[in-house]
Each structure stands twice: as structure tokens, then as C-alpha cells.
Amino acid sequence: MDIPRGNIIVMDRRRGKLRVGQGLIQGLKVVWDHWAGSFHKNENFSQIHGTFTVEYPDERLPLPQTYRNMPVLLYDDESGHELCTGCYQCQRICPPQVIHITQAKDPVTGKMVPAATEFIIEYDACMSCGFCAEVCPFDSIKMDHVYELSTADRVSLTMRKAQLNRPISYYASIAPDLWAEVQAGAMKKLQGSIKRRPDVIGLAAVLTEKIKARRLELAAAAAAAPAAAAPAPAAPAAPAAKLTPEEKAAKLAAMKATNANKGVAAPPAKAPVELSPADAKAAKLAAIKAANAAKQAGAAAPPAEVPAELPPTDAKAAKLAAIKAANAAKKAAEQGNSE
Amino acid sequence: MQDVVNQVINTTFGWNWPSWAIALIGYLIVAVILFAIAPFQMLFLTLYERRAIARMQDRVGPNRVGPEGIFQPLADGVKIFTKEDIVPDAADHWVHFIAPCVVVAPTMFMFVVLPWGPGMVPVDLNIGLLFFFAISSVSAVGLLMAGWASSNKFALIGAMRAVAQMVSYEIPAVISLLALVLITGSLSIVDMISYQGGLFISSRDVASVPDWGLGWFIFTPVGFLAFVAFFIAALAEGERTPFDIPEADSEIVAGYMTEYSGMKFGLFYLAQYVLNFLLCAITSVIFFGGWQGPGVGWLYAQAITPVNPQGGWVFNVLAGVLGVVYFLSKTYFFFFVMVWIRGAFARLRIDQLMDFGWKFLIPLTLVNVISAAVWVALTKWGAADGLAFVEGWSPLVRWAVAFVVTLAMNLGAYLYLARIFAHSQAERERLDDEVLESLINVV
Numbered sequence: 001m002d003i004p005r006g007n008i009i010v011m012d013r014r015r016g017k018l019r020v021g022q023g024l025i026q027g028l029k030v031v032w033d034h035w036a037g038s039f040h041k042n043e044n045f046s047q048i049h050g051t052f053t054v055e056y057p058d059e060r061l062p063l064p065q066t067y068r069n070m071p072v073l074l075y076d077d078e079s080g081h082e083l084c085t086g087c088y089q090c091q092r093i094c095p096p097q098v099i100h101i102t103q104a105k106d107p108v109t110g111k112m113v114p115a116a117t118e119f120i121i122e123y124d125a126c127m128s129c130g131f132c133a134e135v136c137p138f139d140s141i142k143m144d145h146v147y148e149l150s151t152a153d154r155v156s157l158t159m160r161k162a163q164l165n166r167p168i169s170y171y172a173s174i175a176p177d178l179w180a181e182v183q184a185g186a187m188k189k190l191q192g193s194i195k196r197r198p199d200v201i202g203l204a205a206v207l208t209e210k211i212k213a214r215r216l217e218l219a220a221a222a223a224a225a226p227a228a229a230a231p232a233p234a235a236p237a238a239p240a241a242k243l244t245p246e247e248k249a250a251k252l253a254a255m256k257a258t259n260a261n262k263g264v265a266a267p268p269a270k271a272p273v274e275l276s277p278a279d280a281k282a283a284k285l286a287a288i289k290a291a292n293a294a295k296q297a298g299a300a301a302p303p304a305e306v307p308a309e310l311p312p313t314d315a316k317a318a319k320l321a322a323i324k325a326a327n328a329a330k331k332a333a334e335q336g337n338s339e
Numbered sequence: 340m341q342d343v344v345n346q347v348i349n350t351t352f353g354w355n356w357p358s359w360a361i362a363l364i365g366y367l368i369v370a371v372i373l374f375a376i377a378p379f380q381m382l383f384l385t386l387y388e389r390r391a392i393a394r395m396q397d398r399v400g401p402n403r404v405g406p407e408g409i410f411q412p413l414a415d416g417v418k419i420f421t422k423e424d425i426v427p428d429a430a431d432h433w434v435h436f437i438a439p440c441v442v443v444a445p446t447m448f449m450f451v452v453l454p455w456g457p458g459m460v461p462v463d464l465n466i467g468l469l470f471f472f473a474i475s476s477v478s479a480v481g482l483l484m485a486g487w488a489s490s491n492k493f494a495l496i497g498a499m500r501a502v503a504q505m506v507s508y509e510i511p512a513v514i515s516l517l518a519l520v521l522i523t524g525s526l527s528i529v530d531m532i533s534y535q536g537g538l539f540i541s542s543r544d545v546a547s548v549p550d551w552g553l554g555w556f557i558f559t560p561v562g563f564l565a566f567v568a569f570f571i572a573a574l575a576e577g578e579r580t581p582f583d584i585p586e587a588d589s590e591i592v593a594g595y596m597t598e599y600s601g602m603k604f605g606l607f608y609l610a611q612y613v614l615n616f617l618l619c620a621i622t623s624v625i626f627f628g629g630w631q632g633p634g635v636g637w638l639y640a641q642a643i644t645p646v647n648p649q650g651g652w653v654f655n656v657l658a659g660v661l662g663v664v665y666f667l668s669k670t671y672f673f674f675f676v677m678v679w680i681r682g683a684f685a686r687l688r689i690d691q692l693m694d695f696g697w698k699f700l701i702p703l704t705l706v707n708v709i710s711a712a713v714w715v716a717l718t719k720w721g722a723a724d725g726l727a728f729v730e731g732w733s734p735l736v737r738w739a740v741a742f743v744v745t746l747a748m749n750l751g752a753y754l755y756l757a758r759i760f761a762h763s764q765a766e767r768e769r770l771d772d773e774v775l776e777s778l779i780n781v782v
Binding site for chain 2: 021027028030031032034036037039049050051052053055078198
């Protein structure tokens with residue numbers, strides 16, 4: 001049918017052919033058909049008669065991945081490392097201003113470190129706009145799928161960091177495609193960084209000189225006193241008094257980096273076809289750098305500490321681990337620098 | 340009920356209580372039963388309507404409270420009882436307070452003459468039908484009281500619409516029943532039911548017809564036209580959907596109920612559903628034989644009755660149960676039809692409502708009264724009344740002739756009036772279309 005735009009279409013309802021009262025009977029017939037057909041359930045939307053009702057508490061529709069309800073924070077499954085750096089981007093953009101962040105500080109120097117000691121979101125006033133998740137540069141704040149949030153009082157909807165923390169694997173399970181996008185984005189960023197500054201991956205330009213100087217200093221120190229006291233290993237998630245979270249993270253990252261290194265670099269033939277040489281190179285490079293940085297920071301990871309139950313060589317996992325390791329190493333280096 | 344009480348107290352126990360005490364106890368028991376039944380009918384009908392209309396809209400309806408949601412009305416009742424009662428400052432407090440009672444009381448009175456089964460009528464008034472419709476008009480006073488006392492424009496408009504609608508639609512309702520009163524020659528509702536024994540032909544018109552309890556008035560042309568007119572008028576009186584103008588929520592909030600909350604609102608709701616139940620019940624009683632149905636008449640003939648004191652009490656129970664089942668299934672079917680109409684049709688405008696009532700239904704029912712007179716003349720009159728030529732015909736022939744003549748009269752009247760009415764409506768529509776045309780054909 002050709003429908004010219006801007007004209008009024010007159011539908012032919014065949015009014016002239018209806019006798020008196022016939023239209024009423026037809027209307028009743030339509031309603032009757034719906035009533036009689038409503039005792040079976042519709043399988044799909046091509047069926048006109050029958051109920052579509054999903055009886056909610058008993059049965060639920062699957063939620064789309066992009067469904068968003070309330071923001072949550074992500075942390076790394078294995079290391080317990082929280083992705084949030086306390087950059088305040090989400091707090092600034094939040095339209096109802098329900099996000100409150102307390103920046104973490106080094107207990108010794110009193111300087112700010114890239115982590116949040118407290119992170120509060122008032123769920124009762126949150127409007128689920130998702131701006132916080134959009135602006136987050138570290139992909140640490142994401143929108144959750146949980147929608148049954150009713151409570152008896154308002155206060156229990158004020159969520160603190162411990163209640164907001166979710167493992168990455170949880171987010172990857174509810175929104176696998178979105179998480180894959182995040183990973184791809186991080187990888188692309190890393191590649192760009194490698195191309196621009198092959199020596200200082202992912203570090204701010206102002207820090208590179210400082211780090212170089214610090215590395216030299218540390219090398220000199222290591223040469224002077226070879227017997228450095230190895231710090232006792234602690235549980236990853238628990239806040240330790242001696243080890244700062246950054247140091248721990250660095251150590252763990254170093255372990256992972258070594259693994260990743262082994263997986264990708266040792267047998268180059270094993271690398272999957274879709275992994276471009278540049279990618280592999282970048283991963284290797286990052287891993288090595290991370291390991292070095294971690295070692296230099298004083299938390300050397302002997303190869304014996306490598307966990308035995310490693311998953312089979314997964315190029316992507318290795319890449320990711322490398323990225324993480326690089327980040328952790330960067331942090332560790334910063335830490336060392338500030339000291 | 341009194342004979343049963345008398346039987347139990349004076350014969351079984353042998354206490355020899357005076358007859359006034361027996362009468363008092365009997366009436367008390369009946370009153371208690373009726374006042375318990377009315378709210379339960381309302382509770383059931385709310386659920387029934389919600390489930391039925393949900394099905395018509397491809398939904399499931401309330402089914403969470405109890406199996407298939409049967410306790411939903413109880414939950415609603417608890418909710419409405421615990422609601423705060425708000426009276427507007429500007430309201431006329433006393434009238435505002437009394438209005439719900441004035442609306443509810445008449446609907447309760449209407450139960451007095453309603454027969455539930457054979458021999459199961461609270462009071463067999465010889466003017467039962469008159470009582471029924473006279474008392475139902477009283478609730479219009481309550482509606483106007485509610486609208487006036489609320490001092491709210493929507494409430495007042497709603498109340499005035501309600502009164503206008505009830506007053507104009509009581510005329511076709513009563514006139515359509517008048518036709519059947521002419522045929523039965525009695526205003527007693529019990530008499531009207533007993534007239535409807537037989538098999539498609541009432542055994543009072545033709546004595547040789549076997550009594551299967553199926554001689555309903557709906558099978559005669561007079562009864563059919565009266566039924567259609569009465570049911571439409573009942574929809575208007577019960578403020579059901581094509582005629583729910585008094586509480587048109589898209590126009591005037593909730594009509595006369597706007598300023599009511601809590602249980603006062605609940606009373607209006609109760610009155611409305613009880614009234615709807617009663618209108619369905621009276622439809623089934625007068626046009627569909629009430630408790631009449633295959634088997635009830637025979638069972639009741641074997642039972643203990645004033646006519647037959649030697650009967651078996653088992654037959655009383657069986658006849659009662661079967662009669663009530665027939666009666667209630669007919670009643671609930673008509674309530675389903677009300678819901679069905681609600682699901683299918685849109686609300687009329689007030690002018691369309693008045694046009695339809697005064698220009699179509701009333702002339703049609705008036706013609707029906709004349710048809711009923713012809714029916715009575717052809718089936719009952721003889722030489723003494725000036726109709727000597729029917730004397731020689733057998734009852735069946737007289738019935739058949741009456742059927743054909745009244746059918747022709749009613750059909751002719753319907754077609755003629757429908758044509759006139761459609762013509763006048765089409766003329767109005769043509770004017771509307773002309774205006775629309777001039778609006779849309781702007782180049």
C-alpha cells in the first residue's frame with residue numbers, strides 16, 4: 001500500500017453495510033473471542049488470543065544485558081583489588097548527588113593514593129541514570145541488575161562500600177558482552193600507549209622521570225644490600241598493617257604476570273591465531289615490565305610461588321592479566337617513588 | 340421458615356411456644372441470613388467481575404490471595420475497613436454521613452421479596468414487584484444527598500446525572516415489566532415464577548403442556564422484547580458500563596463518591612454491587628423463571644409444603660438446592676453478560692443516553708404493553724369479554740395465534756423505531772461529519 005505522507009487516510013470500515021445493532025453484536029463477539037481464548041497462554045507474539053501475563057514472583061523474564069538499576073563497585077576476583085581510584089568523576093556527574101567518596105590516604109605520608117576508603121551511594125535517591133557508570137574511567141562502577149530492593153526503612157538503602165562491592169566475575173556473568181567491550185577497550189588503550197611511549201606503558205608523562213630516577217636509586221640500593229627483608233605474605237583481601245594494599249596488589253600482579261608470561265611467551269607457537277603479533281608482544285612486554293617493577297618495589301615473586309592449578313593457556317586472560325599487572329606495577333612504582 | 344421453626348419447636352420439642360414468638364424467630368433467622376448473604380454476594384461479585392474482565396483483556400486478574408484469588412475480596416475488605424474516614428470541611432456533615440446508609444438500606448430491603456428457591460422467599464408480598472422497584476428508587480435520594488453534601492462540583496454533577504439517569508430508565512424498566520404483569524395478572528414475584536412452568540409454552544396458557552420448568556417468558560415475543568428493554572434499563576440503573584455516566588472517572592473523578600473514603604465509600608460500592616446482583620436476579624426471576632428448571636417442580640411436589648404436609652424432608656432439601664443452583668447460575672450468567680458488555684462497549688454521552696431512553700426504549704416498551712394486551716386477549720378472553728371468535732379455538736392454537744400476532748407487532752415496532760432512531764442519529768452524525776470535513780479539507 002502506498003501511503004503518501006501528509007495526507008489523511010480515510011479507513012473504509014464498511015459502515016453502510018451494518019444493520020442496526022450489528023456493530024454491537026460484532027463488538028461483543030470480539031470480546032467473547034478474547035475471553036474464550038484467554039484460558040491458554042500465548043507462546044509468542046504472533047498469537048492474538050490468550051494471556052501474555054508473566055506471573056512475576058513465580059516466573060521472571062530474562063533481563064537484557066543493558067538493563068540498569070543501581071550502581072555497584074567492582075573488584076578483582078582473585079586479588080580483591082578494587083578498581084575504584086577515588087577520582088570523583090561519578091560524584092561530580094551524579095545528578096541527584098547521592099555518591100559520596102572518601103579518598104584513601106597513605107597513613108605515613110598523608111598523601112592521597114588512588115583508592116577509596118569509603119564509597120557511599122544513597123540508593124533511595126538514586127535515579128538509575130547510569131551516568132556514573134558512563135563516566136568512570138576505570139570501569140569500576142557498573143549498573144547492577146538487582147531490582148528487588150525494598151526495605152523497611154530509608155537508612156538501609158544507604159549503601160556503603162562493603163555492600164556495593166561485587167566481583168568482576170559477577171558483572172561478567174550478568175553482562176558478558178558489555179564486559180567484553182570493557183576488556184577490548186582496555187586492550188586498545190594499552191596498545192595505543194605502547195605505540196606512543198614504548199618504555200612507559202600506561203604512566204602519566206609527569207611521572208616517567210621520577211620513576212626512572214627511583215628505579216636507578218632502587219637498583220643502587222639493591223646492589224649495596226642484597227639481603228633485603230622479604231615481606232611476609234598476607235591474605236589478599238584483608239587490610240594489612242605492614243603491607244599497603246598497593247604493595248600486595250603489586251605482588252599478586254607480579255605472580256600473574258609471570259604466569260601470563262609463561263603462557264604467552266614461552267611457547268610462541270601455542271598462541272592462538274587471532275592474537276596478532278603486536279598484541280602478543282604488548283602483553284609480553286607489559287608482563288615483563290610489571291614483573292620488573294614489582295621486583296624493584298621490593299616484593300619479589302619467586303617462580304615457585306606460581307599456583308599450580310592454572311587454566312590452560314588463554315591468550316585473552318593472559319593479556320588481561322598483563323594489563324592488570326602493568327597497572328599494579330605502576331601503582332607500586334608510584335608508591336616507591338613517593339617513599 | 341415459620342412452618343419449619345414451628346415444626347422444630349412445637350412438634351419436635353413440644354414446647355408449645357406462642358405463634359408470635361415463632362414468627363419473631365423465623366423473621367430473625369431470615370433477616371440474619373439475608374444480611375449475611377448480601378455482603379458476601381458483593382465480595383464474590385467484585386472478584387468475579389475482576390477475573391472476568393481480566394480474561395476479556397487477555398490478563399489473568401487477581402489470583403495471588405488464596406487459590407485463584409478467592410480471598411482477594413477479604414483482603415480488600417480489611418483494607419477498606421482500616422482506611423481513614425475523611426469528611427471535607429465544607430461538607431454538610433450529617434447528610435454526608437447519612438447518604439451511604441440511605442443508598443445501602445433500599446438495596447437490602449429489595450432482598451425481602453426475592454425468591455431463592457421453591458418456597459424460599461422471605462416475604463411473599465402480593466405487590467412484590469411494585470415493592471422491588473419502588474424501594475430501589477429510594478437510593479436515588481441517597482445519591483443526590485451524597486452529591487449535594489460533599490459540596491464538590493464533580494460530586495454534584497455525578498449525583499445529578501445519576502438521578503436523571505435512574506429516573507429516566509426506571510420508566511422503560513417498569514413499563515417492560517408491566518407487560519408481563521398484564522400476562523400473569525399478578526404483582527407477586529412468586530406468582531410470576533410459578534407462571535413460568537411448562538415447556539417453552541407456559542402450562543398456565545396451555546394446560547396440556549408438560550411442566551419441565553421451562554415455560555419462561557423469554558420464549559414469548561412479549562417477554563423477549565421486555566427482557567431486552569429491561570436489561571438495558573437495568574444496566575442504566577445499576578450504573579454499568581455503557582451507562583456509567585454518573586461515575587465516569589475520565590470526566591468527573593468518581594461522581595457522587597468523589598468525597599467519600601474508607602468504609603463510607605465501601606458502602607456505596609456494596610450498594611452498587613448488591614443492586615447489580617439484585618437486577619441480575621430479578622432479570623432471571625422474571626424472564627428466565629428464577630428457580631424454575633427441569634426437575635425442581637417435580638421434587639417440590641414431593642416435599643413438605645402447606646399443600647402437601649405428608650411429603651419427605653429430603654425432597655425439600657433437594658428441591659431447594661436444585662432451585663437455588665438454577666437461580667444463581669442464571670443470575671451469575673447475567674452478571675457475566677454485564678461484565679461482557681462492560682468489556683465491549685464504550686461509555687455513552689449523557690445526551691445519547693437520554694435520547695436512547697426516551698426516544699427509543701419507552702416507545703418500544705409502550706408498544707410491548709399493547710402486544711401484551713393482545714396476548715392476554717387472544718389467550719385468555721372469551722365471549723364474555725367481547726372476543727367470541729376465539730372461543731372455538733384450542734388453547735394451543737390460541738397460543739400460536741397470539742405468538743404470531745405479538746411477534747409481528749413487536750418486530751414491526753422494533754424495525755420502525757430503530758429506523759427512526761438510526762435516522763435521527765445519522766442526521767446528527769452527518770452534521771458532525773460536515774464540521775469535520777470542513778476542518779480537515781484545508782488545502
